[in-house]
Amino acid sequence: MPSSGWDVASDALMIEHLIASAFDPVTHRPTPLSLDAQPPGAHAPDAVLTVVTLAHETATTHALPGRARGLDVAERTLCRDLERWAGTPGAVVAIGEAAAAYSVTTTQEEAVALRESLADLYTHTARSDGPTPLLSAAQGPSRDSADVVARAIERLVLPRATLPEQDQQAATAASRRRLWDTATGAPFGIQLRLHASGFSSAHAERAEGLLSLTRSPRYADTATALQAAVGRAVAADDQPVVWDASAALSGTGPARATLAQALVDHCPPAVWVGVSAWLAGVEDVMEALRTLRARGRRIVLTKYGSGREPLAAFDELPVDAIVLDPHLERGAQHHADDHAVHAAILQHAARNDVLALTTSRHARDLLRHPPAAQALRTPDPGGQLFERARLVGLTLRGTAALVNAGHGQGALAPRWDRYDVAAHWARSTA
Numbered sequence: 521m522p523s524s525g526w527d528v529a530s531d532a533l534m535i536e537h538l539i540a541s542a543f544d545p546v547t548h549r550p551t552p553l554s555l556d557a558q559p560p561g562a563h564a565p566d567a568v569l570t571v572v573t574l575a576h577e578t579a580t581t582h583a584l585p586g587r588a589r590g591l592d593v594a595e596r597t598l599c600r601d602l603e604r605w606a607g608t609p610g611a612v613v614a615i616g617e618a619a620a621a622y623s624v625t626t627t628q629e630e631a632v633a634l635r636e637s638l639a640d641l642y643t644h645t646a647r648s649d650g651p652t653p654l655l656s657a658a659q660g661p662s663r664d665s666a667d668v669v670a671r672a673i674e675r676l677v678l679p680r681a682t683l684p685e686q687d688q689q690a691a692t693a694a695s696r697r698r699l700w701d702t703a704t705g706a707p708f709g710i711q712l713r714l715h716a717s718g719f720s721s722a723h724a725e726r727a728e729g730l731l732s733l734t735r736s737p738r739y740a741d742t743a744t745a746l747q748a749a750v751g752r753a754v755a756a757d758d759q760p761v762v763w764d765a766s767a768a769l770s771g772t773g774p775a776r777a778t779l780a781q782a783l784v785d786h787c788p789p790a791v792w793v794g795v796s797a798w799l800a801g802v803e804d805v806m807e808a809l810r811t812l813r814a815r816g817r818r819i820v821l822t823k824y825g826s827g828r829e830p831l832a833a834f835d836e837l838p839v840d841a842i843v844l845d846p847h848l849e850r851g852a853q854h855h856a857d858d859h860a861v862h863a864a865i866l867q868h869a870a871r872n873d874v875l876a877l878t879t880s881r882h883a884r885d886l887l888r889h890p891p892a893a894q895a896l897r898t899p900d901p902g903g904q905l906f907e908r909a910r911l912v913g914l915t916l917r918g919t920a921a922l923v924n925a926g927h928g929q930g931a932l933a934p935r936w937d938r939y940d941v942a943a944h945w946a947r948s949t950a
Contacts, residue, residue, distance in 0.1 A: 533925040537831060540921050541801075545937065546592050546827045547599050547614040553802070555613060555623055555669050567662040568631035571672035572638070574598045574645065574653045575619035575730075578723045584618065586851015586858045587827065588939060594618045598653060605641040616730045617847070618653075621672065625662045635659065666775070670731075677727035694753045695724065699762065702844060702866060702876040705884040709760030711794065711822075711843065713767070714749060728767035729796065729823075751788035762820050762843065762877070764794040769805055780808040792818040794843065798828035806830075806838075813838035820877070825849075825865050827938055831921065833913035834872035841875035849878065852886050856894045860942035862886060864916055867949075872913055896947070898940045901927055906941075906948055916941045 544551050555571070576584075576594060584590030598620035602612045610624030626634065638657055646652045656675035660668040699708040713725060747768050754761045765787075769779050787793060793812055799805050800821050813819050818840045821829070825848035830837060844865070851858030863886075869876040901923050909919040916938040923936045 533922065536921040536925040540831055540917060544614050544828065545917060545920075547596050547620070549599050550611050550613050552613050552615050552621075555611070555615070555621060555665075564627075565663075566628060567625050568628050568659055569623065569625050569662040569665050569668045570631050570634050570657065570659045571621055571623045571669050572602065572634075572641070572655070572657045573615065573619065573621045573672050573676050574601060574641075574655055575616075575676050576651060576653050578726050580651045581618040581726065582722065584847070586853075586855055587825070587845070587848045587861070588851060588857040589855055590851060591618060591847050592827070595620060601641070601645050601653075605637070605644055615673065617726055619676065619730060621669075623669070631659055673730050677723075677730050693724075697879050698881070699760075699843065699877045699879060700881055700883065702878045702883050703870065705881075708875075708877055709762065709792075711762045711764060711879065712750070712753060712791070713764055714753060731767065747782055747786040750791065754788060754790055761791050762794045762822075762841075763788075763791040764796070764822050766794070766796040766799055766822065769795065769799055776802070777804045780804040784808050784811050787812055787817065789817075792820050792841065794820040794822045797821040797824045797826060797830065797842070797845075800837065800839075801828075801830040801832075809838045813840075825861060827917075829915060829917060831915065831918050833915060833918065834868070834874050835913055839874060841877055842869060843877045843879070844883070846879060849880050849883055849886070854891060856891045857939045857943065859886065859890050860893075860946045861916065861938055863890070864942040864945050867945075868910075868913070868915065871910070893946065894943070896940075896943055898934050898936055898944075900944065906944060910945070 542551060543549065575581075575598070581591070581594075584594055595614045595618060598618070599612050599614060602620055602622040606612070606622055606624070610622055612620065612622050615621045624634070635657070638655065642655055645655070654676055656672055658668050658672035658675065660671070693714070695713045696710045697713075699711050700706065701708050713728070747765070750763050754763070765783055769776070769783065783793075793809070795805060795809065800809065809819050819838045820841045820843060821837075821839055822843040823845045824842035825845035842865075844862070848858055848862055852862040853859075866876055905923065905926075906919070909922060914922065919941045920936045920938055923941070927933055927936075
């Protein structure tokens with residue numbers, strides 16, 4: 521295999537893109553889409569689906585020290601906890617901020633045994649040197665997989681006896697958060713979320729992020745009503761409004777296409793449409809965003825910098841602006857790895873005329889006082905790979921896939937991620 525430039529075999533690059541699409545780049549487990557990847561009739565009629573979830577509470581999650589040394593580590597740890605406990609074949613996936621899930625289809629007898637062993641999982645995760653994660657589980661017929669997944673996640677984040685579809689329709693509150701231009705520090709507008717009024721704003725945001733992973737069919741009418749309420753919520757605003765529509769979409773499940781179409785049909789004309797960066801890579805959601813942008817809507821990718829952004833370059837996406845991931849910004853204040861990713865994203869956005877927004881008023885100061893650079897953990901791949909990657913607009917994830925295609929095929933070859941690419945970019949532009 522050649523060692524520099526673009527001399528990468530097309531089949532190796534294709535494999536890397538398949539890996540990047542099928543596996544979560546943070547935890548290296550299957551993506552959340554695999555939670556509902558079972559086709560109808562794939563199992564016996566009496567097969568039972570068990571879904572077990574672990575997650576840190578909202579306050580603990582927000583207190584983690586950024587991405588590289590905080591949230592990323594927490595998510596990988598939760599995945600390992602589930603794998604060690606399970607003992608049976610199944611899928612372990614990261615499902616959101618400091619949250620992970622295990623799903624497996626078994627006989628009814630095996631499902632009973634799994635349910636009885638949940639006490640062992642709770643004991644294993646009750647650590648004396650850190651916070652104990654929340655635990656929830658749901659079981660049901662494998663043919664109703666989307667509903668089982670939804671119930672398991674609801675039990676993580678919703679108060680007991682809460683019916684989310686009723687709560688969202690009957691008692692909806694609007695949370696507004698100021699946005700600033702990251703490059704200039706100038707005020708931009710607001711970021712709007714609609715959520716159940718019984719939640720605090722911080723918990724509601726995280727709950728909605730997790731609930732957007734799956735929608736059983738019973739959610740379709742609720743999400744459509746939620747989208748229709750946005751127009752009323754922004755009617756009096758005289759500044760740009762970014763509505764994060766992630767909570768009204770579905771990352772997986774049979775309702776996904778219905779909800780994506782509802783976004784196209786009911787999206788208010790006055791808002792910038794925001795979608796969590798990882799959702800933008802889902803085919804139905806991407807097609808809805810393309811349609812909206814063709815109709816003149818402004819498209820925003822939120823939580824950009826979480827590591828789960830689409831592989832495609834900005835000029836291949838329907839995107840006008842990004843809202844930086846708050847965890848990445850927090851980590852960038854103290855750690856060189858998060859700071860390098862943060863700086864690389866801002867440079868990439870500027871080169872592509874994509875507006876970079878932040879919920880932190882003082883985020884611009886990060887560029888003035890960078891932490892001390894750390895030693896590189898991967899050798900330079902040689903040639904002009906980084907210069908050419910920047911020239912054609914490859915993202916951090918896309919560049920990592922390119923390097924791995926040319927240098928990461930051997931059993932002992934180091935695998936690159938966004939932190940490696942960002943660290944080399946920072947050295948080359950210093």
